[in-house]
Amino acid sequence: MQPPLFSCGHVTFVGAPNAGKSTLLNRLLDHKLSIVTPKPQTTRKKITGIYHDDRSQIIILDTPGIMDPKQSLHESMLEITRRSLRESDVIVALIPFQKGDEPIDRKFASELIEQWVKPTGKPFVIALNKADLVPEETAKEAQTEIISKYKPVATLALSALTGGNIPELVELLRPLLPFDEPIWPDDILSTEPERFFVGEIIREKIFLQYGREIPYSTEVVIDEFKEQHENNPSRKELIRCSVIVERNSQKQIIVGQKGAAIKKLGQAARKEIEELLDRPVYLEIFVKVRPDWRKKKNLLKSYGY
Numbered sequence: 001m002q003p004p005l006f007s008c009g010h011v012t013f014v015g016a017p018n019a020g021k022s023t024l025l026n027r028l029l030d031h032k033l034s035i036v037t038p039k040p041q042t043t044r045k046k047i048t049g050i051y052h053d054d055r056s057q058i059i060i061l062d063t064p065g066i067m068d069p070k071q072s073l074h075e076s077m078l079e080i081t082r083r084s085l086r087e088s089d090v091i092v093a094l095i096p097f098q099k100g101d102e103p104i105d106r107k108f109a110s111e112l113i114e115q116w117v118k119p120t121g122k123p124f125v126i127a128l129n130k131a132d133l134v135p136e137e138t139a140k141e142a143q144t145e146i147i148s149k150y151k152p153v154a155t156l157a158l159s160a161l162t163g164g165n166i167p168e169l170v171e172l173l174r175p176l177l178p179f180d181e182p183i184w185p186d187d188i189l190s191t192e193p194e195r196f197f198v199g200e201i202i203r204e205k206i207f208l209q210y211g212r213e214i215p216y217s218t219e220v221v222i223d224e225f226k227e228q229h230e231n232n233p234s235r236k237e238l239i240r241c242s243v244i245v246e247r248n249s250q251k252q253i254i255v256g257q258k259g260a261a262i263k264k265l266g267q268a269a270r271k272e273i274e275e276l277l278d279r280p281v282y283l284e285i286f287v288k289v290r291p292d293w294r295k296k297k298n299l300l301k302s303y304g305y
């Protein structure tokens with residue numbers, strides 16, 4: 001008897017900031033890979049997560065949310081999303097339900113599908129996320145409307161937060177992928193290196209701890225990531241990083257009174273980095289002012305945008 005055919009391919013998650021793309025990626029992988037915060041525009045770079053089961057390998061590209069670009073950083077983020085769409089075999093357009101009179105943002109949904117998804121010519125699924133926020137009847141009506149308007153390969157109402165209809169999404173995607181051997185070994189969850197995730201954890205803690213414009217004006221750069229030698233009694237991993245801000249006043253906020261805020265940041269980040277790496281870590285954080293870094297192409301390039 002022939003063994004069952006194996007499917008392997010690239011799927012891009014695309015949608016508005018805060019649609020729940022990162023939550024969905026983490027839910028599918030059953031692992032916190034992509035940082036999640038209640039603030040929009042948390043994801044700034046493409047995150048690759050690899051889903052495995054005995055019949056498929058789905059290489060998922062989580063992308064920065066689509067928004068009106070207000071500065072060079074946003075342009076670079078949108079270019080990352082465009083590139084991911086080009087690399088994908090299938091697209092999952094994420095449209096979240098919202099509380100209130102309108103169950104979904106119809107204007108944005110139309111822009112997303114007509115301007116971003118359809119021009120790629122790739123097969124697409126529309127996932128209506130946050131289905132836990134609306135009654136089942138509302139979700140069904142929205143699905144009917146979406147099918148007749150945009151003619152996707154399929155639609156599905158799901159909840160990345162509660163896990164509702166997540167296995168069904170995999171079942172929908174599998175037949176849309178090429179029949180192919182797995183590209184990656186089955187114990188690999190991501191192709192990004194450890195230092196990338198270390199930077200992301202620090203960025204997440206900044207998003208969670210500081211208010212207003214601070215998270216958006218901040219970038220994290222890992223300057224040094226060094227395993228300590230056997231003869232060092234603490235044998236801790238040494239991680240030196242820079243938190244880049246745009247103005248001196250922001251530096252003062254990051255540091256806080258007598259360094260209290262940066263100490264809190266360091267403690268929260270270190271705890272999670274140690275969980276990720278499964279070894280003790282010595283984390284040093286420096287704050288550097290780089291005026292208008294979000295508008296400067298050369299600086300953005302050096303930060304990986």
Ligand SMILES: Nc1nc2c(ncn2[C@@H]2O[C@H](COP(=O)(O)OP(=O)(O)OP(=O)(O)O)[C@@H](O)[C@H]2O)c(=O)[nH]1
Pocket residue numbers: 015016017018019020021022023024035036037038039040041042043044063064065129130131132133158159160161162
């Ligand atoms: N109620 C509800 N909330 C959700 C669901 N999925 C995600 N969220 C919440 O929505 C917020 C944004 O989620 P993210 O996963 O960071 O969204 P994103 O699309 O990756 O956002 P960006 O990084 O801005 O592009 C978080 O507070 C999540 O907890 C869901 O199914 N139901």
